[in-house]
Amino acid sequence: MRFITHSFPFTYKGETFYLVYHPYSNSLHSVDKKAYLVIKHKYEELSPQELADFSALSAADVTEIESEIAELEAQGLIGFDQTFPYQKSNLVKALCLHVCHDCNLRCKYCFAKEGTYNTARDYMSKEVAKAAIDFLIAKSGSRKSLEIDFFGGEPLMNMDVVKFAVEYGRAAAKEHGKEFSFTMTTNAILLNDENIVFLNREMDNVVISIDGRREVHDRVRTTRSGVPAYDHILQAAKKFRAVRGDKRYYIRGTFTAYNLDFSNDVLALADAGFDQISVEPVVLPPENPMAITADKVGQVLSEYDKLAEAYIDRRANGKWFNFFHFMIDLTEGPCIMKRLSGCSAGCGYLAISPVGDIYPCHQFVGESDYKIGNVLEGTFDPAVPRKFAEITVNNKAKCENCFAKYYCSGGCVAASHYYEKDLFTPYGAGCEMMKKRLECSLGIYAVEKKYAKKR
Protein backbone atom coordinates (compact mmCIF):
# COMPACT_ATOMS: atom_id res chain seq x y z
CA MET A 1 0.00 0.00 0.00
CA ARG A 2 1.26 3.48 -0.85
CA PHE A 3 0.88 6.16 1.80
CA ILE A 4 1.03 9.89 1.16
CA THR A 5 4.63 10.97 1.43
CA HIS A 6 6.36 13.65 -0.60
CA SER A 7 9.99 13.17 -1.56
CA PHE A 8 11.59 16.02 -3.48
CA PRO A 9 14.94 17.66 -4.15
CA PHE A 10 15.49 21.30 -3.16
CA THR A 11 18.48 23.08 -4.61
CA TYR A 12 20.27 25.97 -2.98
CA LYS A 13 23.36 27.41 -4.65
CA GLY A 14 24.09 24.16 -6.47
CA GLU A 15 23.70 22.01 -3.36
CA THR A 16 20.83 19.54 -3.54
CA PHE A 17 18.88 18.76 -0.40
CA TYR A 18 16.81 15.57 -0.62
CA LEU A 19 13.76 15.99 1.57
CA VAL A 20 10.90 13.74 2.62
CA TYR A 21 7.71 15.26 4.03
CA HIS A 22 4.98 13.24 5.71
CA PRO A 23 1.75 15.25 6.02
CA TYR A 24 0.05 13.21 8.74
CA SER A 25 2.87 13.52 11.27
CA ASN A 26 3.92 16.90 9.78
CA SER A 27 7.49 15.62 9.88
CA LEU A 28 10.38 16.55 7.60
CA HIS A 29 13.39 14.34 6.95
CA SER A 30 16.66 15.17 5.28
CA VAL A 31 17.95 12.10 3.45
CA ASP A 32 20.82 11.19 1.18
CA LYS A 33 20.27 10.49 -2.51
CA LYS A 34 20.09 6.72 -1.99
CA ALA A 35 17.45 6.99 0.72
CA TYR A 36 15.55 9.48 -1.42
CA LEU A 37 15.35 6.91 -4.20
CA VAL A 38 14.31 4.06 -1.90
CA ILE A 39 11.66 6.14 -0.09
CA LYS A 40 10.27 7.60 -3.28
CA HIS A 41 10.18 4.18 -4.88
CA LYS A 42 8.26 2.85 -1.90
CA TYR A 43 5.65 5.60 -1.66
CA GLU A 44 5.57 7.46 -5.01
CA GLU A 45 6.54 7.11 -8.68
CA LEU A 46 10.17 7.45 -9.71
CA SER A 47 11.02 9.24 -12.94
CA PRO A 48 12.74 7.05 -15.59
CA GLN A 49 16.18 8.44 -14.64
CA GLU A 50 15.47 7.94 -10.93
CA LEU A 51 14.33 4.39 -11.63
CA ALA A 52 17.62 3.71 -13.40
CA ASP A 53 19.55 5.15 -10.42
CA PHE A 54 17.44 3.11 -8.02
CA SER A 55 18.17 -0.08 -9.95
CA ALA A 56 21.89 0.62 -9.62
CA LEU A 57 21.77 0.68 -5.79
CA SER A 58 23.43 -2.22 -4.01
CA ALA A 59 21.25 -4.72 -2.16
CA ALA A 60 23.13 -3.89 1.05
CA ASP A 61 22.28 -0.19 0.71
CA VAL A 62 18.62 -0.91 0.05
CA THR A 63 18.41 -3.25 3.05
CA GLU A 64 20.08 -0.69 5.30
CA ILE A 65 17.77 2.10 4.16
CA GLU A 66 14.68 -0.09 4.50
CA SER A 67 15.65 -0.78 8.08
CA GLU A 68 15.89 2.98 8.73
CA ILE A 69 12.47 3.49 7.12
CA ALA A 70 11.10 0.79 9.44
CA GLU A 71 12.49 2.77 12.39
CA LEU A 72 10.68 5.90 11.20
CA GLU A 73 7.50 3.93 10.72
CA ALA A 74 7.76 2.63 14.28
CA GLN A 75 8.09 6.22 15.49
CA GLY A 76 4.97 7.25 13.58
CA LEU A 77 6.88 9.61 11.31
CA ILE A 78 6.24 8.00 7.94
CA GLY A 79 4.35 5.21 6.25
CA PHE A 80 0.79 5.66 7.37
CA ASP A 81 -2.33 7.59 6.42
CA GLN A 82 -4.92 8.71 8.88
CA THR A 83 -8.45 10.05 8.64
CA PHE A 84 -9.29 12.84 11.01
CA PRO A 85 -13.02 13.31 11.53
CA TYR A 86 -14.09 16.95 11.44
CA GLN A 87 -16.08 18.32 14.36
CA LYS A 88 -18.55 20.80 12.91
CA SER A 89 -19.25 24.06 14.66
CA ASN A 90 -21.92 26.66 13.98
CA LEU A 91 -20.15 29.37 15.97
CA VAL A 92 -18.98 32.54 14.23
CA LYS A 93 -15.66 34.02 15.33
CA ALA A 94 -14.61 36.46 12.63
CA LEU A 95 -16.20 39.10 10.44
CA CYS A 96 -14.87 40.95 7.45
CA LEU A 97 -16.59 44.31 7.75
CA HIS A 98 -16.97 46.09 4.42
CA VAL A 99 -17.15 49.56 5.88
CA CYS A 100 -17.04 51.16 2.47
CA HIS A 101 -17.79 50.01 -1.06
CA ASP A 102 -15.90 52.88 -2.56
CA CYS A 103 -12.23 53.27 -3.28
CA ASN A 104 -9.79 56.07 -4.05
CA LEU A 105 -7.73 53.81 -6.32
CA ARG A 106 -8.65 52.19 -9.60
CA CYS A 107 -6.60 48.99 -9.62
CA LYS A 108 -7.05 47.28 -12.95
CA TYR A 109 -7.20 43.80 -11.41
CA CYS A 110 -9.50 44.51 -8.47
CA PHE A 111 -11.72 41.51 -7.69
CA ALA A 112 -13.99 43.94 -5.84
CA LYS A 113 -14.80 45.85 -9.07
CA GLU A 114 -13.31 49.19 -7.96
CA GLY A 115 -14.48 48.43 -4.44
CA THR A 116 -18.16 48.15 -5.33
CA TYR A 117 -18.56 44.36 -5.66
CA ASN A 118 -21.05 45.22 -8.39
CA THR A 119 -23.21 46.98 -5.80
CA ALA A 120 -23.74 50.69 -5.07
CA ARG A 121 -20.85 52.77 -3.69
CA ASP A 122 -22.30 52.40 -0.21
CA TYR A 123 -20.72 53.44 3.07
CA MET A 124 -21.52 51.47 6.21
CA SER A 125 -23.47 53.36 8.87
CA LYS A 126 -22.76 53.20 12.61
CA GLU A 127 -26.09 51.44 12.98
CA VAL A 128 -24.96 48.60 10.68
CA ALA A 129 -21.54 48.40 12.34
CA LYS A 130 -23.19 48.10 15.76
CA ALA A 131 -25.61 45.44 14.49
CA ALA A 132 -22.69 43.49 12.97
CA ILE A 133 -20.77 43.49 16.25
CA ASP A 134 -23.89 42.45 18.18
CA PHE A 135 -24.47 39.69 15.61
CA LEU A 136 -20.90 38.41 16.01
CA ILE A 137 -21.12 38.35 19.80
CA ALA A 138 -24.50 36.60 19.68
CA LYS A 139 -23.23 33.97 17.23
CA SER A 140 -19.90 33.36 18.95
CA GLY A 141 -21.20 31.17 21.75
CA SER A 142 -18.33 30.05 23.95
CA ARG A 143 -15.62 31.50 21.69
CA LYS A 144 -13.71 34.18 23.53
CA SER A 145 -11.32 35.50 20.85
CA LEU A 146 -13.25 37.34 18.14
CA GLU A 147 -11.97 39.20 15.10
CA ILE A 148 -13.05 42.01 12.87
CA ASP A 149 -11.21 43.01 9.72
CA PHE A 150 -12.02 46.45 8.35
CA PHE A 151 -12.11 45.98 4.63
CA GLY A 152 -13.53 47.67 1.56
CA GLY A 153 -13.30 49.21 -0.94
CA GLU A 154 -11.01 51.39 1.08
CA PRO A 155 -11.82 51.39 4.81
CA LEU A 156 -9.94 54.62 5.58
CA MET A 157 -12.64 56.41 3.54
CA ASN A 158 -15.08 55.68 6.38
CA MET A 159 -12.92 56.25 9.45
CA ASP A 160 -15.74 57.61 11.63
CA VAL A 161 -17.42 54.21 11.44
CA VAL A 162 -14.15 52.34 11.97
CA LYS A 163 -13.50 54.38 15.13
CA PHE A 164 -17.06 53.88 16.32
CA ALA A 165 -16.88 50.11 15.69
CA VAL A 166 -13.63 49.80 17.65
CA GLU A 167 -14.99 51.76 20.60
CA TYR A 168 -18.32 49.94 20.60
CA GLY A 169 -16.63 46.57 20.05
CA ARG A 170 -14.25 47.04 22.98
CA ALA A 171 -17.14 47.99 25.30
CA ALA A 172 -19.33 45.11 24.08
CA ALA A 173 -16.45 42.65 24.45
CA LYS A 174 -15.94 43.71 28.05
CA GLU A 175 -19.62 43.31 28.79
CA HIS A 176 -19.80 39.82 27.26
CA GLY A 177 -16.41 38.45 28.38
CA LYS A 178 -14.93 38.47 24.85
CA GLU A 179 -11.68 39.74 23.36
CA PHE A 180 -11.65 41.55 20.02
CA SER A 181 -8.74 41.59 17.60
CA PHE A 182 -9.13 44.30 14.98
CA THR A 183 -7.30 44.33 11.68
CA MET A 184 -7.43 46.61 8.65
CA THR A 185 -6.58 46.06 5.00
CA THR A 186 -5.84 49.44 3.41
CA ASN A 187 -4.28 51.01 0.34
CA ALA A 188 -2.69 53.72 2.56
CA ILE A 189 -3.83 56.64 0.39
CA LEU A 190 -5.45 58.25 3.45
CA LEU A 191 -2.89 56.95 5.94
CA ASN A 192 -2.10 60.35 7.48
CA ASP A 193 -0.49 61.00 10.87
CA GLU A 194 -3.78 60.83 12.74
CA ASN A 195 -4.77 57.52 11.14
CA ILE A 196 -1.31 56.09 11.74
CA VAL A 197 -1.63 56.79 15.47
CA PHE A 198 -5.10 55.24 15.58
CA LEU A 199 -4.26 52.12 13.56
CA ASN A 200 -1.05 51.54 15.44
CA ARG A 201 -2.88 51.75 18.75
CA GLU A 202 -6.05 49.80 17.91
CA MET A 203 -5.23 47.28 15.18
CA ASP A 204 -3.70 43.91 15.94
CA ASN A 205 -2.65 43.64 12.33
CA VAL A 206 -2.50 46.18 9.51
CA VAL A 207 -2.24 45.01 5.90
CA ILE A 208 -1.05 47.67 3.46
CA SER A 209 -1.34 47.05 -0.27
CA ILE A 210 1.68 47.88 -2.43
CA ASP A 211 2.70 45.85 -5.46
CA GLY A 212 6.49 46.10 -5.39
CA ARG A 213 8.48 47.98 -8.00
CA ARG A 214 7.23 51.43 -9.00
CA GLU A 215 6.73 50.56 -12.68
CA VAL A 216 4.82 47.38 -11.82
CA HIS A 217 2.68 49.19 -9.29
CA ASP A 218 1.82 52.24 -11.34
CA ARG A 219 0.94 50.22 -14.43
CA VAL A 220 -2.04 48.68 -12.62
CA ARG A 221 -2.72 50.89 -9.58
CA THR A 222 -3.59 54.55 -10.06
CA THR A 223 -5.92 57.06 -8.46
CA ARG A 224 -9.42 57.64 -9.80
CA SER A 225 -8.03 60.29 -12.12
CA GLY A 226 -5.26 58.00 -13.38
CA VAL A 227 -2.41 59.52 -11.36
CA PRO A 228 0.30 57.00 -10.38
CA ALA A 229 0.04 56.27 -6.66
CA TYR A 230 3.25 54.43 -5.82
CA ASP A 231 5.27 57.26 -4.28
CA HIS A 232 2.44 58.44 -2.06
CA ILE A 233 1.61 54.93 -0.82
CA LEU A 234 5.23 53.99 -0.24
CA GLN A 235 5.92 57.07 1.87
CA ALA A 236 2.79 56.51 3.97
CA ALA A 237 3.60 52.84 4.44
CA LYS A 238 7.18 53.63 5.45
CA LYS A 239 5.95 56.14 8.00
CA PHE A 240 3.58 53.54 9.42
CA ARG A 241 6.34 50.93 9.49
CA ALA A 242 8.56 53.29 11.43
CA VAL A 243 6.05 53.67 14.25
CA ARG A 244 4.83 50.06 14.17
CA GLY A 245 7.83 48.57 15.97
CA ASP A 246 7.41 44.82 16.46
CA LYS A 247 3.61 44.86 16.26
CA ARG A 248 1.97 42.95 13.42
CA TYR A 249 1.69 44.35 9.93
CA TYR A 250 2.04 43.10 6.36
CA ILE A 251 2.93 44.75 3.12
CA ARG A 252 0.69 42.92 0.73
CA GLY A 253 1.21 42.94 -3.01
CA THR A 254 -0.46 41.27 -5.96
CA PHE A 255 1.34 39.86 -8.96
CA THR A 256 -0.26 39.43 -12.37
CA ALA A 257 0.77 38.14 -15.78
CA TYR A 258 2.44 41.57 -16.24
CA ASN A 259 5.06 40.78 -13.59
CA LEU A 260 5.69 37.06 -13.57
CA ASP A 261 9.18 38.00 -12.35
CA PHE A 262 7.50 38.94 -9.07
CA SER A 263 10.45 37.85 -6.93
CA ASN A 264 11.90 41.25 -7.90
CA ASP A 265 8.84 42.92 -6.42
CA VAL A 266 9.17 41.01 -3.16
CA LEU A 267 12.82 42.00 -2.96
CA ALA A 268 12.01 45.61 -3.88
CA LEU A 269 9.62 45.75 -0.92
CA ALA A 270 12.33 44.30 1.32
CA ASP A 271 14.80 46.89 -0.05
CA ALA A 272 12.30 49.60 0.84
CA GLY A 273 12.65 48.59 4.48
CA PHE A 274 9.68 46.27 5.00
CA ASP A 275 10.25 42.98 6.80
CA GLN A 276 6.76 41.42 6.70
CA ILE A 277 5.77 40.81 3.11
CA SER A 278 3.06 38.91 1.29
CA VAL A 279 2.77 38.97 -2.50
CA GLU A 280 -0.04 36.91 -3.97
CA PRO A 281 -1.23 35.79 -7.40
CA VAL A 282 -4.04 37.88 -8.86
CA VAL A 283 -7.62 36.57 -8.87
CA LEU A 284 -8.99 37.11 -12.37
CA PRO A 285 -10.90 35.10 -14.98
CA PRO A 286 -8.64 33.50 -17.62
CA GLU A 287 -9.79 35.83 -20.42
CA ASN A 288 -8.25 38.82 -18.64
CA PRO A 289 -4.73 39.61 -19.95
CA MET A 290 -3.46 39.96 -16.37
CA ALA A 291 -4.73 36.51 -15.29
CA ILE A 292 -2.36 33.74 -14.20
CA THR A 293 -3.52 31.19 -16.74
CA ALA A 294 -2.41 27.55 -16.86
CA ASP A 295 0.33 28.30 -19.40
CA LYS A 296 1.94 30.80 -17.02
CA VAL A 297 1.98 28.61 -13.93
CA GLY A 298 5.34 27.02 -14.79
CA GLN A 299 6.99 30.44 -14.82
CA VAL A 300 5.39 31.29 -11.48
CA LEU A 301 6.74 28.09 -9.94
CA SER A 302 10.27 28.86 -11.18
CA GLU A 303 9.95 32.32 -9.71
CA TYR A 304 9.15 30.89 -6.27
CA ASP A 305 12.39 28.84 -6.51
CA LYS A 306 14.31 31.97 -7.43
CA LEU A 307 12.74 33.89 -4.57
CA ALA A 308 13.51 31.08 -2.10
CA GLU A 309 17.23 31.27 -2.90
CA ALA A 310 17.36 35.05 -2.55
CA TYR A 311 15.26 34.79 0.61
CA ILE A 312 17.73 32.41 2.31
CA ASP A 313 20.68 34.59 1.26
CA ARG A 314 19.18 37.77 2.60
CA ARG A 315 18.05 36.27 5.89
CA ALA A 316 21.52 34.84 6.44
CA ASN A 317 23.24 38.12 5.66
CA GLY A 318 21.64 40.71 7.88
CA LYS A 319 18.68 41.46 5.62
CA TRP A 320 16.09 39.30 7.36
CA PHE A 321 12.51 39.52 6.19
CA ASN A 322 9.50 37.28 6.34
CA PHE A 323 7.54 36.18 3.28
CA PHE A 324 4.03 35.10 4.23
CA HIS A 325 3.89 32.10 1.93
CA PHE A 326 7.27 30.76 3.02
CA MET A 327 6.30 30.71 6.68
CA ILE A 328 5.81 27.26 8.13
CA ASP A 329 5.62 25.93 11.65
CA LEU A 330 6.71 22.31 11.74
CA THR A 331 6.97 22.02 15.50
CA GLU A 332 3.56 23.37 16.54
CA GLY A 333 1.29 25.12 14.07
CA PRO A 334 -2.47 24.86 13.88
CA CYS A 335 -4.41 21.87 15.18
CA ILE A 336 -5.89 19.31 12.84
CA MET A 337 -9.39 20.83 13.02
CA LYS A 338 -8.00 24.08 11.63
CA ARG A 339 -6.07 22.18 8.97
CA LEU A 340 -9.27 20.44 7.89
CA SER A 341 -11.48 23.51 7.74
CA GLY A 342 -9.08 26.22 6.52
CA CYS A 343 -10.47 29.74 6.57
CA SER A 344 -13.94 28.45 7.63
CA ALA A 345 -15.60 30.84 5.18
CA GLY A 346 -19.36 30.68 5.32
CA CYS A 347 -19.53 29.40 8.90
CA GLY A 348 -16.83 30.63 11.32
CA TYR A 349 -15.81 33.54 9.09
CA LEU A 350 -18.40 35.78 7.40
CA ALA A 351 -18.44 39.10 5.55
CA ILE A 352 -20.85 41.99 6.13
CA SER A 353 -21.61 44.40 3.29
CA PRO A 354 -22.06 48.16 3.93
CA VAL A 355 -25.84 47.69 4.10
CA GLY A 356 -25.55 44.79 6.54
CA ASP A 357 -25.96 41.85 4.18
CA ILE A 358 -24.20 38.69 5.36
CA TYR A 359 -22.08 36.64 2.92
CA PRO A 360 -19.77 33.62 3.28
CA CYS A 361 -16.64 35.76 2.79
CA HIS A 362 -15.47 39.03 1.26
CA GLN A 363 -15.11 37.47 -2.19
CA PHE A 364 -18.75 36.33 -2.21
CA VAL A 365 -20.15 39.78 -1.38
CA GLY A 366 -22.67 40.81 -4.01
CA GLU A 367 -23.44 37.20 -5.05
CA SER A 368 -27.15 37.11 -4.28
CA ASP A 369 -27.33 33.30 -4.33
CA TYR A 370 -24.98 33.26 -1.38
CA LYS A 371 -26.59 35.96 0.73
CA ILE A 372 -27.13 34.53 4.21
CA GLY A 373 -29.13 37.32 5.80
CA ASN A 374 -28.88 40.87 7.09
CA VAL A 375 -27.62 42.01 10.48
CA LEU A 376 -29.88 45.04 10.59
CA GLU A 377 -32.99 43.08 9.74
CA GLY A 378 -31.97 40.23 12.05
CA THR A 379 -32.33 37.61 9.31
CA PHE A 380 -30.05 34.57 9.04
CA ASP A 381 -30.63 31.57 6.79
CA PRO A 382 -28.61 28.65 8.20
CA ALA A 383 -28.77 26.71 4.91
CA VAL A 384 -25.68 28.42 3.40
CA PRO A 385 -23.51 28.05 6.54
CA ARG A 386 -24.62 24.41 6.76
CA LYS A 387 -23.39 23.84 3.21
CA PHE A 388 -20.10 25.67 3.82
CA ALA A 389 -19.48 23.68 7.01
CA GLU A 390 -19.18 20.63 4.75
CA ILE A 391 -16.30 22.21 2.80
CA THR A 392 -13.41 20.58 4.60
CA VAL A 393 -10.42 18.98 2.97
CA ASN A 394 -11.92 15.59 3.89
CA ASN A 395 -14.73 16.26 1.41
CA LYS A 396 -12.60 17.39 -1.54
CA ALA A 397 -11.91 14.40 -3.75
CA LYS A 398 -8.99 16.04 -5.56
CA CYS A 399 -7.20 16.60 -2.24
CA GLU A 400 -7.38 13.01 -1.11
CA ASN A 401 -3.82 12.06 -2.05
CA CYS A 402 -2.21 15.49 -1.93
CA PHE A 403 0.76 16.05 0.39
CA ALA A 404 -0.16 19.71 0.87
CA LYS A 405 -3.73 19.12 1.99
CA TYR A 406 -3.12 20.01 5.63
CA TYR A 407 -1.22 23.13 4.63
CA CYS A 408 -3.95 24.78 2.53
CA SER A 409 -7.05 22.81 3.59
CA GLY A 410 -8.01 22.49 -0.05
CA GLY A 411 -7.50 26.15 -0.90
CA CYS A 412 -9.68 29.22 -1.16
CA VAL A 413 -13.41 28.46 -1.39
CA ALA A 414 -14.03 31.57 -3.47
CA ALA A 415 -11.36 30.47 -5.98
CA SER A 416 -13.10 27.08 -6.23
CA HIS A 417 -16.37 28.87 -6.87
CA TYR A 418 -15.09 31.32 -9.49
CA TYR A 419 -12.55 29.14 -11.32
CA GLU A 420 -13.92 25.63 -10.94
CA LYS A 421 -17.64 26.47 -10.52
CA ASP A 422 -17.77 24.01 -7.66
CA LEU A 423 -17.15 24.73 -3.96
CA PHE A 424 -15.62 21.29 -3.42
CA THR A 425 -13.13 21.37 -6.31
CA PRO A 426 -9.86 23.11 -5.52
CA TYR A 427 -8.63 25.72 -8.00
CA GLY A 428 -6.13 23.77 -10.13
CA ALA A 429 -3.52 26.48 -10.81
CA GLY A 430 -3.77 27.51 -7.16
CA CYS A 431 -2.93 23.93 -6.14
CA GLU A 432 0.26 23.93 -8.19
CA MET A 433 1.38 27.23 -6.68
CA MET A 434 0.47 26.10 -3.17
CA LYS A 435 2.45 22.86 -3.52
CA LYS A 436 5.48 24.74 -4.79
CA ARG A 437 5.26 27.24 -1.90
CA LEU A 438 5.14 24.35 0.56
CA GLU A 439 8.18 22.71 -1.06
CA CYS A 440 10.03 26.03 -0.87
CA SER A 441 9.02 26.50 2.78
CA LEU A 442 10.32 23.03 3.65
CA GLY A 443 13.48 23.56 1.62
CA ILE A 444 14.17 26.92 3.26
CA TYR A 445 13.62 25.31 6.65
CA ALA A 446 16.14 22.56 5.86
CA VAL A 447 18.78 24.93 4.51
CA GLU A 448 18.45 27.41 7.36
CA LYS A 449 18.56 24.61 9.91
CA LYS A 450 21.74 23.18 8.40
CA TYR A 451 23.60 26.46 8.11
CA ALA A 452 22.32 27.92 11.39
CA LYS A 453 24.27 25.16 13.12
CA LYS A 454 27.45 26.31 11.43
CA ARG A 455 27.04 30.01 12.11
Next chain:
Amino acid sequence: MKHISTIAKTERKSSVMGCGECQSSCQSACKTSCTVGNQTCKQEERINSTQKKENI
Protein backbone atom coordinates in the same frame (compact mmCIF):
# COMPACT_ATOMS: atom_id res chain seq x y z
CA MET B 1 20.60 6.66 11.31
CA LYS B 2 23.06 6.80 8.46
CA HIS B 3 20.85 7.78 5.55
CA ILE B 4 17.93 9.63 7.15
CA SER B 5 17.85 12.52 9.57
CA THR B 6 14.55 13.79 10.97
CA ILE B 7 14.86 17.57 11.05
CA ALA B 8 11.35 18.51 12.19
CA LYS B 9 8.28 16.93 13.67
CA THR B 10 5.25 18.28 15.44
CA GLU B 11 5.30 17.82 19.18
CA ARG B 12 2.02 19.27 20.28
CA LYS B 13 2.09 20.22 23.93
CA SER B 14 -1.63 20.78 24.13
CA SER B 15 -4.24 18.12 23.74
CA VAL B 16 -6.86 20.78 23.00
CA MET B 17 -8.04 20.67 19.40
CA GLY B 18 -10.63 22.68 17.56
CA CYS B 19 -11.11 25.26 20.31
CA GLY B 20 -11.53 27.87 17.56
CA GLU B 21 -9.68 30.59 19.48
CA CYS B 22 -7.00 31.01 16.81
CA GLN B 23 -6.96 33.72 14.17
CA SER B 24 -8.98 33.17 11.01
CA SER B 25 -6.44 32.60 8.28
CA CYS B 26 -8.09 35.09 5.95
CA GLN B 27 -7.58 37.89 8.52
CA SER B 28 -3.80 37.52 8.38
CA ALA B 29 -2.45 38.75 5.07
CA CYS B 30 -3.89 36.94 2.14
CA LYS B 31 -7.60 37.46 1.41
CA THR B 32 -7.28 35.56 -1.86
CA SER B 33 -5.64 32.25 -1.04
CA CYS B 34 -5.92 29.87 1.86
CA THR B 35 -2.82 29.12 3.85
CA VAL B 36 -3.36 27.62 7.28
CA GLY B 37 -0.08 25.72 7.67
CA ASN B 38 1.70 28.90 8.73
CA GLN B 39 -0.86 30.00 11.32
CA THR B 40 -0.29 29.71 15.03
CA CYS B 41 -2.28 27.87 17.67
CA LYS B 42 -3.67 30.11 20.39
CA GLN B 43 -3.34 27.32 22.96
CA GLU B 44 0.32 26.85 22.10
CA GLU B 45 0.87 30.62 22.27
CA ARG B 46 -0.58 30.67 25.77
CA ILE B 47 1.53 27.71 26.88
CA ASN B 48 4.67 29.26 25.42
CA SER B 49 4.01 32.64 26.96
CA THR B 50 3.38 31.02 30.37
CA GLN B 51 6.58 29.00 30.08
CA LYS B 52 8.48 32.12 29.08
CA LYS B 53 7.19 34.00 32.13
CA GLU B 54 8.06 31.04 34.39
CA ASN B 55 11.57 30.93 32.97
CA ILE B 56 12.25 34.63 33.63
